[in-house]
Amino acid sequence: MSENKEEWHEVTWFCSNCGTKVTAVQNSEGLSKAECQRCHSVTVRRKMGRRHSRIEMYAAKMSQAAI
Numbered sequence: 750m751s752e753n754k755e756e757w758h759e760v761t762w763f764c765s766n767c768g769t770k771v772t773a774v775q776n777s778e779g780l781s782k783a784e785c786q787r788c789h790s791v792t793v794r795r796k797m798g799r800r801h802s803r804i805e806m807y808a809a810k811m812s813q814a815a816i
């Protein structure tokens with residue numbers, strides 16, 4: 750048996766900036782990255798454990814005035 754052991758999972762979540770649903774592909778290391786189609790924020794999600802994942806967000810634009 751020579752199965753490809755790479756595990757690519759499609760994962761979806763909602764952009765924490767604007768709430769748009771984003772889709773990413775998670776690689777075998779548990780790392781997934783997606784750019785929001787609406788606000789272009791980049792979210793990187795890293796799976797730390799079975800029930801623990803870390804989310805990092807990178808806002809692409811500073812066009813909206815910060816409060």
Ligand SMILES: [Zn+2]
Nearest residue numbers: 764767785788
């Ligand atoms: Zn967004």
